[in-house]
Amino acid sequence: MHELSIAMSIVSAAEAGAKANNAVRIKKIYLQIGALSGIELDALDFAWPLATKNTMLETAEKFIEVVPAKAECLECKKEFDIQNPFDPCPHCGSYFKQYIRGKELKIKYIEIE
Numbered sequence: 001m002h003e004l005s006i007a008m009s010i011v012s013a014a015e016a017g018a019k020a021n022n023a024v025r026i027k028k029i030y031l032q033i034g035a036l037s038g039i040e041l042d043a044l045d046f047a048w049p050l051a052t053k054n055t056m057l058e059t060a061e062k063f064i065e066v067v068p069a070k071a072e073c074l075e076c077k078k079e080f081d082i083q084n085p086f087d088p089c090p091h092c093g094s095y096f097k098q099y100i101r102g103k104e105l106k107i108k109y110i111e112i113e
Helices: 003-020 041-052
Strands: 026-034 061-067 070-073 079-081 097-101 105-112
Touching (some): 003 041, 003 105, 041 061
Parallel strands (some): 026 061
Antiparallel strands (some): 070 097
């Protein structure tokens, strides 16, 4: 389950930001996770308590915004929503595309104390 290592990386980054601002605790964390990021949200939720134990995030509320995926066709240059990385362009049928969004994993912001 790679979601545990992802959760631990999120904790590490959030704590570094909080400590740089002289925080004693992180109250809330807001994440953006792309629909095609490969992160299983249920597995992340399962791993979260393990990753946050004895950290500044142990009692923090976690909020996740799932970012829908969007791609640009490299053939016809049109943008389209995408559900599966293997979906063709709905305009011309090409499989050659560039992702515009939907693969991100970002800490949008944290609320500190």
